[in-house]
Amino acid sequence: MESKVITLSDAVSLIEDGQTLALGGNSFSRMPSSFVREIARQKKRKLSLVKTAGGYDIDLLCFAEAVSEVIAGYVGFENVFGLCPSFRRSVESGIVKVREHACATVIAGLRASSFGIPSQPIAGLQGSDVPKMTGFEKTSDPYTGKEIFMIPSITPDWAIIHVPYADKYGNARIDGGVFEDILMTRASTQVILTTEQIQETSFFQENPAKTKIPSFLVKAVVQIEQGAFPMSCYPFYDLDEEVIKKYFIQSKSNNQLEEHLASLVNIDYGQKNS
């Protein structure tokens, strides 16, 4: 078996303008932050982003004018900082189109793709304006006649997942919250992993049931220690509120994107501060 380890720059070069990316992690947790920053540096355009609950990742890509569409249930900085400034600005000016979803409908769409079917029935949504706006159709169950919403399949071109542990072939294990990451690797056409640590394959052989991402699904592996920074990555580090706060102010004032990207280049390219 050949190693799939490549550089961050080469991995991001695989992404083409106009493609759809599912981004792993959730809210302030374990998102592929370094990968997202490199997308911004490489000035990708017209991307569609898929996520249940995003924040820094989606906001930064809006800040970098890399996004045309967001498919998500929630985009924000929680109560800690509030709404995402660049995301908001891009949506309110009509540059970025939001396909309004519930987190559960994003999951249903990814499940449909994972199951190899065109749509997925889902409980709930009664009384909501979301189905009409986003175009979720109702159907009646053929056995009971019960009315049910059907969520169309979501098949991202890429799942981009930051994990704590992977081997060089792409076997990966996530300790802590997995969110929709495992589902994303099944629903997407291809998978790129960024990983805190490259472990020997024996690490995974000792406990294969914990290896929820098998190598055969994975196209490329990039090692980036602190690749989720300034978000948290269990079990290694918590979020860095100071850095997030600084980013938030930069995003809000709609300038200094380059400064933000430059300030974290050492993490992203694995060059230790000297």
Add this chain to the structure above:
Amino acid sequence: MKKVQNPQVSLETKEIADRMVVFLAREIKDCQTVFHGVSSILPMVAIALARLTNAPNITYLNIPGGVDPTPSKLPSTTVGIQLMEGNRSFFSLSEIFDLSARGKLDLAFLSGAEIDSYGNVNLSFIGECEKPKIKFPGGAGSAMLLPTANRVVLWRTVHTKKTFPRHCSFITASGNVETIVTPLCIFKKTKGKLFLYSKHYGVDVNHLIKSTGFDIGNIDNCPDTIEPRSEELIALHKADPLGIRYREFD
């Protein structure tokens, strides 16, 4: 001594936050399955409080997926890695939605940028959908959970005509809302409409009327919400010694 996280919050605001957490905790019934989602600091603290007081045997579910975590300190975000501590099992977010879908989620805490007189919530936007005047963060779990969870308790830390309009300008979610806790009062929903259940001690009636975008009915006989008891406040400080709850107000 550890620094309190938000010393800039006024005493009055602290009292409101403490009250709201206590009132939310009282909504939790023991031995039930209880969930809070993203951006939900007050429910997170309320659950921690209820586990020390009226509901020690609940099943506590959250987005990171650890069942019944026992964090050594509450995180400042509701997906904090501290929620990994003490878990004996995992139950992911998609499994929590499935649990709700099959009628087994007893209580979900949710909020809304707008909450209207029917208990509908708007977390999506105001204005035209293609180019909204204000884009809110999105409904997260609410469109699925409001109709499927057995009970929904809403909270909102700002009570104005804008946050409590007669009609939401967009309905992100609608469903089994039972109780709404605000800084001024508690609403309950019966027969599809909200009514004033109690107003908090010291709240001026005219202020409450002026701050609400819909008719709240006959206010004369409205009782005061039972003030937090000393044992509840003692437990609250034990559950949240760093004052994470104040972060929803700064």
